[in-house]
Amino acid sequence: MSAPAMGTSKTAHTDSSNKKKKGPGTLATAYLVIYNVVMTAGWLVIAVGLVRAYLARGSYHGLYYSIEKPLKFFQTGALLEILHCAVGIVPSSVVLTGFQVMSRVFLTWAVTHSVREVQSEDSVLLFVVAWTVTEIIRYSFYTFSLLNHLPYLIKWARYTFFIVLYPMGVAGELLTIYAALPYVQKTGLYSITLPNKYNFSFDYHSFLILVMVSYIPLFPQLYFHMMRQRKKVLGYVEEYSKVE
Amino acid sequence: MDTLALEATQPKKAQNGAVSLLPGPPTPAKRKPAKKTKKAVVFFEVEILDAKTKDKLCFLDKVEPNATIGEIKSMFHKSHPQWYPARQSIRLDPKGKSLKDEDVLQHLPVGTTATFYFRDLGAQISWVTVFLTEYAGPLLIYLMFYFRVPFIYAPKYDFTTSKHWVVHLACMCHSFHYVKRLLETLFVHRFSHGTMPLRNIFKNCTYYWGFAAWMAYYINHPLYTPPTYGEQQIRLALTVFLFCQIGNFSIHIALRNLRPPGSKTRKIPYPTKNPFTWIFLLVSCPNYTYELGSWLGFTLMTQCLPVAFFTLVGFIQMTVWAKGKHRSYLKEFRDYPTLRSPILPFIL
Numbered sequence: 199m200s201a202p203a204m205g206t207s208k209t210a211h212t213d214s215s216n217k218k219k220k221g222p223g224t225l226a227t228a229y230l231v232i233y234n235v236v237m238t239a240g241w242l243v244i245a246v247g248l249v250r251a252y253l254a255r256g257s258y259h260g261l262y263y264s265i266e267k268p269l270k271f272f273q274t275g276a277l278l279e280i281l282h283c284a285v286g287i288v289p290s291s292v293v294l295t296g297f298q299v300m301s302r303v304f305l306t307w308a309v310t311h312s313v314r315e316v317q318s319e320d321s322v323l324l325f326v327v328a329w330t331v332t333e334i335i336r337y338s339f340y341t342f343s344l345l346n347h348l349p350y351l352i353k354w355a356r357y358t359f360f361i362v363l364y365p366m367g368v369a370g371e372l373l374t375i376y377a378a379l380p381y382v383q384k385t386g387l388y389s390i391t392l393p394n395k396y397n398f399s400f401d402y403h404s405f406l407i408l409v410m411v412s413y414i415p416l417f418p419q420l421y422f423h424m425m426r427q428r429k430k431v432l433g434y435v436e437e438y439s440k441v442e
Numbered sequence: 443m444d445t446l447a448l449e450a451t452q453p454k455k456a457q458n459g460a461v462s463l464l465p466g467p468p469t470p471a472k473r474k475p476a477k478k479t480k481k482a483v484v485f486f487e488v489e490i491l492d493a494k495t496k497d498k499l500c501f502l503d504k505v506e507p508n509a510t511i512g513e514i515k516s517m518f519h520k521s522h523p524q525w526y527p528a529r530q531s532i533r534l535d536p537k538g539k540s541l542k543d544e545d546v547l548q549h550l551p552v553g554t555t556a557t558f559y560f561r562d563l564g565a566q567i568s569w570v571t572v573f574l575t576e577y578a579g580p581l582l583i584y585l586m587f588y589f590r591v592p593f594i595y596a597p598k599y600d601f602t603t604s605k606h607w608v609v610h611l612a613c614m615c616h617s618f619h620y621v622k623r624l625l626e627t628l629f630v631h632r633f634s635h636g637t638m639p640l641r642n643i644f645k646n647c648t649y650y651w652g653f654a655a656w657m658a659y660y661i662n663h664p665l666y667t668p669p670t671y672g673e674q675q676i677r678l679a680l681t682v683f684l685f686c687q688i689g690n691f692s693i694h695i696a697l698r699n700l701r702p703p704g705s706k707t708r709k710i711p712y713p714t715k716n717p718f719t720w721i722f723l724l725v726s727c728p729n730y731t732y733e734l735g736s737w738l739g740f741t742l743m744t745q746c747l748p749v750a751f752f753t754l755v756g757f758i759q760m761t762v763w764a765k766g767k768h769r770s771y772l773k774e775f776r777d778y779p780t781l782r783s784p785i786l787p788f789i790l
Contacts, residue, residue, distance in 0.1 A: 393666070397663070398660065
């Protein structure tokens, strides 16, 4: 469910502008354009890195290592988006954006980075590819929107690709977390046991299972929200062309 | 019904030279207008529209000018029994603020045909019910952990008690706190609103009951570690806790005394003879200040991280409430003391 971060940000614009928000000023707009261009470029680097590594090795396995660093850098960089909402230059909910970005960062660092044994899993490639394609489209969408010159193709891609990419990303994420479970249990990673001075305990293994379970209520909600957004943004155009 | 036309067709019942318009057969709900007035009493017509769809939901004619919104809500309830008055939001503007039950029809900016907009607030539940439920939970849940009821800890610990005296003390403090809250709900507090949305009870109970279970689990755990600085720390913590419990209670009593029984008046609270209320000089919502203090005391007493989390979350929520209350005070009272902060003297 980290896969989309689509839709909820920009299209929430029309939903959330029941309070009159003046858009970002020129300086903020310039900054945001640069930010979105850099992010688009970053994810393109990751995409190219994946393709090149695949061609060099001749197999799908172990491609994570070839893009590990840019993935970590650009996915973590997305934390800035929470700041953008908090400061008000992007008209999205801080809570929603925070949740989406944190779930991506969680998967990148607290699962994939922390549990070395899962890095060679194919499920990692599944969500990395989903994220890469999604983010390239999403950040170029924002870039063009800010410049008031949005090609229909990008808009269409943003509200259509998720239909496949979202389940693909979720599958990759869940499989990766699942693969990490035995290693977390064995090593007691990030876990605190009793007794201790602060009378607190935390079982990371149980926590990961809880995270997996939370996908069940959350994924359908987000997915159908995207579907509704799609109908709203693209739907009327298709009907119009049918009439003609 | 055109009341002027009515006047023309019926003979006036002149009383002391006064002209008054009477409806045909008097209904029990209508009082005869005062005999002393020389003015004609004009009855209002009230139409209630749905705020979203603008459908005409109800039309009331011959409404007395001094009818209150509360009375109008009762009349609306008769024609729509599923919408009891507590779940009705009546406003002048579809997107405007709700009118109060005490507002009088003729004092509102409406013509003799008043148009109101209705929004359904959803199923309602009384504040008292919510408070009793959300406070009874932690009281009972904590005791279940204290007595180590089966299926919580390992079977060999079932129905045993902790060997640490601070655990017994903590149980007494926690239980005292919630018993105090229950008694205050029944006998002290004077609520402004009768009801709140039904879904709040699920939200609130999850919060209170969930945190109570989480804290109680660790404090009453067989592997519980008592505070690092031992008796000194516990004694200090208990002092802080009791001081703040008394303080919190004093504030609740002071606030209750501001408001005559059955009323919803709002006045600026001031320090009384009780020294625990002197904090009103510096703070708008000292009940929250003392509540924070109590939980800080309890955290210190138990040296338990989940208790610290609970204190933090509670503090954040109470700060939000205190800031809101402080803002309302400033808006409502021109002469509101400027030295006061919402919850923490000079700080927040």
